[in-house]
Amino acid sequence: MFDLDNINEIWQTIARNKTRSLLTAFGVFWGIFILVVLLACGNGFDNGIRSQVEGFATNSTFIIPTNTTEAYKGYQKGRSWELNMSDMEAIRRKVKGVDMISPISSNYSYNGENNVFFGIKGSNFGMKGVLPNYNEIDRGKILYGRFINETDINEARKVCVLGKKVYEDLIGADKNPLGLMVKANGIYYQVIGVVEAYNANVSVGGSMNETVILPLTTMQIAYHTGDKFDFFVFTTARGYKTKSLQEEVKALLRERHDIAPTDDGAMMMFDFEQLFMVFEYLFLGIKILIWIVGLGTLLSGVVGVSNIMLVTIKERTREIGVRRALGAKPAVIIRQVIAESLLLTILAGIVGLVIGVAIMAVVAKFVGNTPSPDVMFLDPQIGFSAAIAATVIIVLSGLMAGVLPATRAIQIKAIDAIREE
Amino acid sequence: MIKLENINKTYFGAQPLHVLKGINLNVEEGELVSIMGASGSGKSTLLNIIGILDNYDDGDYYLAGKLVKNLSENQAAEFRNKLIGFIFQSFNLIPFKTALENVALPLFYQGVNRKKRNMMAMEYLERFGLKDWADHYPNELSGGQKQRVSIARALVTSPKLILADEPTGALDSKTSAEVMQILREVNATGITMVIVTHESGIANLTRKIVHLKDGLIESIQENDPDKMDFTKEIK
Numbered sequence: 001m002f003d004l005d006n007i008n009e010i011w012q013t014i015a016r017n018k019t020r021s022l023l024t025a026f027g028v029f030w031g032i033f034i035l036v037v038l039l040a041c042g043n044g045f046d047n048g049i050r051s052q053v054e055g056f057a058t059n060s061t062f063i064i065p066t067n068t069t070e071a072y073k074g075y076q077k078g079r080s081w082e083l084n085m086s087d088m089e090a091i092r093r094k095v096k097g098v099d100m101i102s103p104i105s106s107n108y109s110y111n112g113e114n115n116v117f118f119g120i121k122g123s124n125f126g127m128k129g130v131l132p133n134y135n136e137i138d139r140g141k142i143l144y145g146r147f148i149n150e151t152d153i154n155e156a157r158k159v160c161v162l163g164k165k166v167y168e169d170l171i172g173a174d175k176n177p178l179g180l181m182v183k184a185n186g187i188y189y190q191v192i193g194v195v196e197a198y199n200a201n202v203s204v205g206g207s208m209n210e211t212v213i214l215p216l217t218t219m220q221i222a223y224h225t226g227d228k229f230d231f232f233v234f235t236t237a238r239g240y241k242t243k244s245l246q247e248e249v250k251a252l253l254r255e256r257h258d259i260a261p262t263d264d265g266a267m268m269m270f271d272f273e274q275l276f277m278v279f280e281y282l283f284l285g286i287k288i289l290i291w292i293v294g295l296g297t298l299l300s301g302v303v304g305v306s307n308i309m310l311v312t313i314k315e316r317t318r319e320i321g322v323r324r325a326l327g328a329k330p331a332v333i334i335r336q337v338i339a340e341s342l343l344l345t346i347l348a349g350i351v352g353l354v355i356g357v358a359i360m361a362v363v364a365k366f367v368g369n370t371p372s373p374d375v376m377f378l379d380p381q382i383g384f385s386a387a388i389a390a391t392v393i394i395v396l397s398g399l400m401a402g403v404l405p406a407t408r409a410i411q412i413k414a415i416d417a418i419r420e421e
Numbered sequence: 422m423i424k425l426e427n428i429n430k431t432y433f434g435a436q437p438l439h440v441l442k443g444i445n446l447n448v449e450e451g452e453l454v455s456i457m458g459a460s461g462s463g464k465s466t467l468l469n470i471i472g473i474l475d476n477y478d479d480g481d482y483y484l485a486g487k488l489v490k491n492l493s494e495n496q497a498a499e500f501r502n503k504l505i506g507f508i509f510q511s512f513n514l515i516p517f518k519t520a521l522e523n524v525a526l527p528l529f530y531q532g533v534n535r536k537k538r539n540m541m542a543m544e545y546l547e548r549f550g551l552k553d554w555a556d557h558y559p560n561e562l563s564g565g566q567k568q569r570v571s572i573a574r575a576l577v578t579s580p581k582l583i584l585a586d587e588p589t590g591a592l593d594s595k596t597s598a599e600v601m602q603i604l605r606e607v608n609a610t611g612i613t614m615v616i617v618t619h620e621s622g623i624a625n626l627t628r629k630i631v632h633l634k635d636g637l638i639e640s641i642q643e644n645d646p647d648k649m650d651f652t653k654e655i656k
Binding site for chain 1: 469474499503
């Protein structure tokens with residue numbers, strides 16, 4: 001279909017009316033251009049917002065004990081209760097679908113004064129006792145050394161991982177902190193690593209950056225909490241529903257701690273999945289809107305092409321009639337008209353695609369693609385699959401635009417050309 | 422070559438118009454025939470039917486021994502392309518194509534490749550003295566040149582039949598004579614030719630004149646054009 005002769009034949013008819021072809025093509029160009037720019041901007045916002053929550057396990061649920069709100073089994077309401085390690089064991093054993101579970105103990109400066117010191121330099125930071133798997137839920141980038149490991153836990157080593165800000169404030173950003181001793185709430189710990197939170201915006205119990213992280217066991221021994229801790233986080237395994245897991249976990253805890261089965265106020269829960277779902281729906285909505293607007297703009301371009309081609313066909317009645325008289329078969333005429341609309345649309349569409357992508361590439365260069373807490377717009381570019389989709393849409397719209405003019409064209413009989421007006 | 426048996430044609434409009442009311446006509450191979458008649462006599466309709474541009478309601482039409490009836494668009498296109506060459510009053514050259522491309526167009530629809538097609542087209546242009554005008558567009562040609570281009574276009578596929586609808590209708594008398602001379606020469610090579618005209622001067626240059634009146638053949642007149650000095654005779 002696209003040998004040189006045919007292309008030449010098609011090109012002649014398009015080039016015959018350059019201004020008109022150009023204006024017609026502009027509609028398609030604009031449609032694709034707008035679609036690309038909108039998609040890229042949508043991606044930019046998507047990336048921007050996502051970078052705000054990146055590094056945090058989006059299927060995690062935090063549970064924090066508070067005071068009971070109902071009297072039960074002889075206990076008065078308003079009783080405080082605490083989590084312990086056997087709760088973790090029980091959940092592990094009895095609740096199916098829990099992927100990771102991580103108990104956390106936290107500690108603060110009791111009177112608001114400086115509680116963490118390096119040498120004579122002191123500052124006020126939070127402390128957290130965690131297990132090694134905590135770093136998989138609230139992920140941090142290791143800047144120096146390593147995170148807490150199993151041996152630290154088993155031996156209750158007096159070691160700590162510093163948050164980035166703790167390290168910078170106390171030790172100084174240019175100094176190797178490994179092996180140095182830091183005093184936190186009265187006890188010295190050896191620094192084994194420095195960690196930077198991927199995400200300073202999402203955290204429970206203070207940002208990792210401003211925390212001194214200890215092995216949970218060390219914390220429990222150092223501050224005499226036995227096997228108790230303050231709160232825990234669990235993630236949902238693939239294929240399980242977070243909602244029902246939460247109910248199971250809560251029911252189990254109520255049973256183990258003699259809390260009324262109906263007492264919903266006895267513990268606080270942060271459901272991150274629900275939180276992130278809101279984002280997901282928001283982005284889905286934006287995406288749908290973008291496609292509707294983009295395709296709508298493109299559609300008006302396609303209608304423009306179709307419309308102009310109809311006019312052209314009308315004008316070319318005589319020429320088409322002559323072609324028919326000279327032996328052009330209907331299929332040849334259809335092919336030519338559709339090929340004309342295809343060529344026009346594809347040229348315009350590709351130019352729109354290329355210019356759209358190019359402009360967004362320049363914009364992306366200015367915007368950059370490094371996440372930072374106050375950037376909501378990141379790397380606004382369309383992906384390869386979106387580019388392919390755009391190309392397919394261009395071709396389809398070219399075909400679509402050609403159908404009506406083509407059916408009109410084959411209705412022209414050879415005899416129409418011969419008729420002298 | 423052409424055999425028409427009781428051809429009837431009615432146009433169904435607001436008022437049905439019975440244009441051809443039973444035409445019987447035989448045209449042998451190599452004949453030069455003219456169809457004459459006043460406007461509305463049905464001569465153009467008859468030519469369209471012979472040229473398979475239009476269909477007929479009743480009767481049988483045999484072209485080169487084959488029955489032409491209820492053809493599909495594709496079959497009709499193929500017949501026209503291979504067997505028939507058309508010459509029109511208003512030339513019907515495609516305005517955005519050069520003389521050469523116009524002549525080559527029927528070959529394009531036969532699927533002849535570009536090189537061969539342009540070579541053949543050039544041959545025919547040369548034959549009619551238009552070699553230097555090959556790259557010109559129709560609006561850069563005179564009436565006579567345009568008609569010669571369209572004759573070249575009609576001949577390029579080596580058809581068995583040439584149909585000319587008022588071939589001199591848009592030309593002055595001198596060019597008319599030239600064009601008629603060319604058509605006679607073409608006919609002399611053995612190609613059957615049917616010319617529709619309302620000018621008796623043109624008809625007198627043909628060997629058989631079919632007089633059409635109100636959709637019927639009034640008379641068929643044998644004629645010897647060589648007895649006349651046609652250059653003076655036309656108007």
